[in-house]
Amino acid sequence: MANKIIQTVKGTREFYPEQMSLRNFIFDKVRAASHSFGYQEYDGPFIEAIDLYAAKSGEELVKKQSFTFEDRGGDLVTLRPELTPSLARMIAAKQNELTYPVRWWSFGPFWRYEQPQKGRSREFFQWNIDMLGVSSPEADAELIAVAATFLRSVGLSPELALIYVNNRRLMDSEFDALGISNEKRIEVSNLVDRRSKMEPAKWDAYAFEIGLSQPQLDGLKNILGNFDLWKKSEELTRLFSALEALGVKEYVKFDPNIMRGLLYYTGTVFEAFETSGSLKRAVLGGGRYDNLLADVGGQPVSGIGFAMGDVVMGIILQEKGLLPEFALTPAQVLVTLFDEKLSNESFKLVTELRNAGVNAMAFSEPVKLPKQFKFADKMKMKLALVLGPDEVEKSQVVIKNLVTGEQVQVAREALVQSVMELLKSI
RNA sequence: GAGCCUGUAGCUCAACGGCAGAGCGCUACACUGUGGCUGUAGAUGUUGAGGGUUCGAAACCCUUCAGGCUCCCCA
Numbered sequence: 093m094a095n096k097i098i099q100t101v102k103g104t105r106e107f108y109p110e111q112m113s114l115r116n117f118i119f120d121k122v123r124a125a126s127h128s129f130g131y132q133e134y135d136g137p138f139i140e141a142i143d144l145y146a147a148k149s150g151e152e153l154v155k156k157q158s159f160t161f162e163d164r165g166g167d168l169v170t171l172r173p174e175l176t177p178s179l180a181r182m183i184a185a186k187q188n189e190l191t192y193p194v195r196w197w198s199f200g201p202f203w204r205y206e207q208p209q210k211g212r213s214r215e216f217f218q219w220n221i222d223m224l225g226v227s228s229p230e231a232d233a234e235l236i237a238v239a240a241t242f243l244r245s246v247g248l249s250p251e252l253a254l255i256y257v258n259n260r261r262l263m264d265s266e267f268d269a270l271g272i273s274n275e276k277r278i279e280v281s282n283l284v285d286r287r288s289k290m291e292p293a294k295w296d297a298y299a300f301e302i303g304l305s306q307p308q309l310d311g312l313k314n315i316l317g318n319f320d321l322w323k324k325s326e327e328l329t330r331l332f333s334a335l336e337a338l339g340v341k342e343y344v345k346f347d348p349n350i351m352r353g354l355l356y357y358t359g360t361v362f363e364a365f366e367t368s369g370s371l372k373r374a375v376l377g378g379g380r381y382d383n384l385l386a387d388v389g390g391q392p393v394s395g396i397g398f399a400m401g402d403v404v405m406g407i408i409l410q411e412k413g414l415l416p417e418f419a420l421t422p423a424q425v426l427v428t429l430f431d432e433k434l435s436n437e438s439f440k441l442v443t444e445l446r447n448a449g450v451n452a453m454a455f456s457e458p459v460k461l462p463k464q465f466k467f468a469d470k471m472k473m474k475l476a477l478v479l480g481p482d483e484v485e486k487s488q489v490v491i492k493n494l495v496t497g498e499q500v501q502v503a504r505e506a507l508v509q510s511v512m513e514l515l516k517s518i
Numbered sequence: 519g520a521g522c523c524u525g526u527a528g529c530u531c532a533a534c535g536g537c538a539g540a541g542c543g544c545u546a547c548a549c550u551g552u553g554g555c556u557g558u559a560g561a562u563g564u565u566g567a568g569g570g571u572u573c574g575a576a577a578c579c580c581u582u583c584a585g586g587c588u589c590c591c592c593a
Contacts, residue, residue: 099566100584102583102584145593156519174593204593207519210587212592356593377592399593460549462549462552463553469554476553482551497553
């Protein structure tokens with residue numbers, strides 16, 4: 093290993109064709125789920141002024157967890173760590189000319205300066221999908237249904253992954269009833285978020301530390317253990333009713349422990365977890381926000397959306413064996429080259445195949461056939477064609493089915509037709 | 519930003535401070551008109567990088583880079 097080779101930047105990822113297949117597999121499923129609900133694809137800039145995030149995000153976040161640098165003009169720019177602020181600006185800029193509700197989705201690269209570990213890199217792809225301009229529980233249900241549709245489409249059944257739902261307004265009224273003040277809400281949210289990670293005794297101590305009384309802590313535990321709490325919320329009642337009609341009820345469970353750290357969520361919040369693994373991992377999350385446009389100069393618009401990263405999803409699909417076998421090459425057919433004299437015959441033939449819409453490649457040089465067949469085999473191609481002196485003389489071509497090992501000889505004129513039929517049958 | 523673990527052939531991993539190895543993969547041949555299977559032969563390393571201790575370092579020490587686990591964070 094020569095030390096002169098420059099390494100990749102920490103936390104970035106190289107996509108060899110195999111990994112690219114996985115990335116595109118996820119992208120394809122994301123697109124299919126988004127499109128099946130009528131969402132339009134969009135994208136924002138990959139580089140933004142840091143101020144765009146400074147407005148809404150915490151200081152630590154912008155300073156410590158973003159890739160920020162000075163451009164040649166002296167402006168501070170950052171590689172986008174999320175899409176929502178860009179979306180908010182884009183909506184605000186055309187607020188009065190858009191047709192509502194806006195249903196938009198995007199899949200693109202993002203960067204966060206974090207400690208890389210399994211399931212978390214500094215460069216990742218993220219699916220963002222939002223509906224803006226409607227604030228009904230039924231709209232919330234639709235986004236959850238999009239998420240469920242995606243999970244189903246990649247083979248993650250409800251036994252493997254579930255979407256847990258809660259509602260900020262419901263929790264707020266419960267906290268009010270316990271006399272937990274507004275100022276303490278954020279700390280209490282953090283407290284709830286951490287419950288699964290902490291030992292009970294330590295968690296209790298932490299609760300007292302942030303100023304909860306014993307009755308408040310007891311009340312909080314009651315709330316967090318009450319999985320029928322949603323019945324008190326009209327929003328959630330309507331949400332679950334809509335989810336049933338949308339055919340995804342089995343994917344969704346109410347869970348009062350779902351808080352989501354984000355300050356800007358105001359109503360429904362949800363998070364999907366892989367449930368069958370040794371540790372539960374969040375695979376996507378989102379919720380309803382009411383006032384995202386204020387910071388970018390727009391009128392208040394309510395929206396609901398979620399985001400899903402490609403890294404964790406890719407790991408889960410691999411671990412669960414849910415990935416199809418990816419083709420190594422898009423070419424299904426290899427046209428062998430017999431010798432230098434006959435090479436052009438093979439090139440003509442492969443061109444005919446391409447013109448007919450068959451992905452095909454000719455071998456690169458007229459080396460001996462075993463080598464060419466070995467290549468076709470390794471690349472997992474379906475058919476290999478042989479065009480040697482015997483065939484040319486008789487105006488025929490040999491087609492070998494590399495999957496079954498069967499071989500047929502067909503007339504040169506009927507070749508394209510035969511290949512297409514054979515491919516269909518494989 | 520903090521703590522801990524790891525880094526040896528393309529991959530998975532061995533090697534008490536004393537000759538760097540195995541399996542798989544790879545290449546060639548058996549097989550000058552046909553891949554997979556089988557057999558035979560072969561190639562491959564500054565032991566992540568840099569420095570130190572030692573007669574001698576893959577191993578011990580320091581620095582650094584990368585990966586992993588956890589805390590933090592999760593927009």
